[in-house]
Amino acid sequence: MPLRSARSGKVSRDPVHHPLFARCYARISVRAETRMGMAGVRERLLAGLSGRVIEIGAGNGLNFAHYPGAVSEVVAIEPERVLRQLAVESALRSEVPVDVVPGAAEALPVKSEAFDAAVVSLVLCSVRDVPRALGEIRRVLRPGGEVRFFEHGRGGGRAMTLTQRALDRTLWPPLSGGCHVARDPVGALRDAGFELGPYRQVLMPEKGPRLPTSYCVLGTAWRPAPEEP
Numbered sequence: 001m002p003l004r005s006a007r008s009g010k011v012s013r014d015p016v017h018h019p020l021f022a023r024c025y026a027r028i029s030v031r032a033e034t035r036m037g038m039a040g041v042r043e044r045l046l047a048g049l050s051g052r053v054i055e056i057g058a059g060n061g062l063n064f065a066h067y068p069g070a071v072s073e074v075v076a077i078e079p080e081r082v083l084r085q086l087a088v089e090s091a092l093r094s095e096v097p098v099d100v101v102p103g104a105a106e107a108l109p110v111k112s113e114a115f116d117a118a119v120v121s122l123v124l125c126s127v128r129d130v131p132r133a134l135g136e137i138r139r140v141l142r143p144g145g146e147v148r149f150f151e152h153g154r155g156g157g158r159a160m161t162l163t164q165r166a167l168d169r170t171l172w173p174p175l176s177g178g179c180h181v182a183r184d185p186v187g188a189l190r191d192a193g194f195e196l197g198p199y200r201q202v203l204m205p206e207k208g209p210r211l212p213t214s215y216c217v218l219g220t221a222w223r224p225a226p227e228e229p
């Protein structure tokens with residue numbers, strides 16, 4: 001759907017258009033690598049991957065430096081123009097080949113069953129249609145292919161979950177590039193037909209005050225392989 005900028009009146013054909021958020025995220029995310037330990041989380045997220053990988057909503061490409069050498073190719077989908085340009089620059093520095101491609105999770109511009117693994121990090125909170133995005137990820141993974149995920153979602157006690165729901169209905173999505181804090185990424189993966197592998201809860205930041213975005217899950221899910229006859 002074309003989007004008209006309130007400031008310039010120009011029409012953007014990008015499916016995701018959050019230039020202000022994109023610039024803020026580009027700065028904050030780089031700081032979070034060391035200050036919040038995100039570099040270590042990315043390392044754990046991607047450890048052991050091999051073959052062809054599709055990364056959905058790659059942002060400014062901070063995962064690229066953490067792909068193991070056994071990964072033969074990464075196709076990195078990023079709909080937001082500012083972040084995509086930064087991802088292209090990150091891809092040029094990457095040790096594994098990374099192709100940065102415009103597109104949205106809900107309609108991935110790639111062939112079916114073409115990938116050994118898919119990576120989503122801090123993305124399911126922001127996609128417009130989670131079941132459709134996960135259906136697309138299922139389509140492009142080979143049977144038995146894996147999803148690596150690091151996502152934040154619903155968590156904490158009753159006061160926190162009420163706060164998260166209130167934020168999702170009001171300020172949070174417009175201020176943070178369409179992000180939601182009360183989603184349930186693990187439940188969504190299960191509902192989309194993935195088999196859940198090992199996953200664990202992670203608090204971000206690990207120490208200090210709990211924020212509505214603190215309740216994260218890091219793990220693996222699989223596209224079920226067909227049963228042997």
Ligand SMILES: C[S@@+](CC[C@H](N)C(=O)[O-])C[C@H]1O[C@@H](n2cnc3c(N)ncnc32)[C@H](O)[C@@H]1O
Nearest residue numbers: 016057058059080104105121122123126127128
């Ligand atoms: C919080 S950023 C995370 C970026 C990156 N994955 C990381 O780990 O730093 C959310 C990303 O999701 C992207 N995004 C939002 N809606 C999307 C959609 N429908 N399809 C694919 N990516 C989307 C945004 O453009 C942004 O790059």
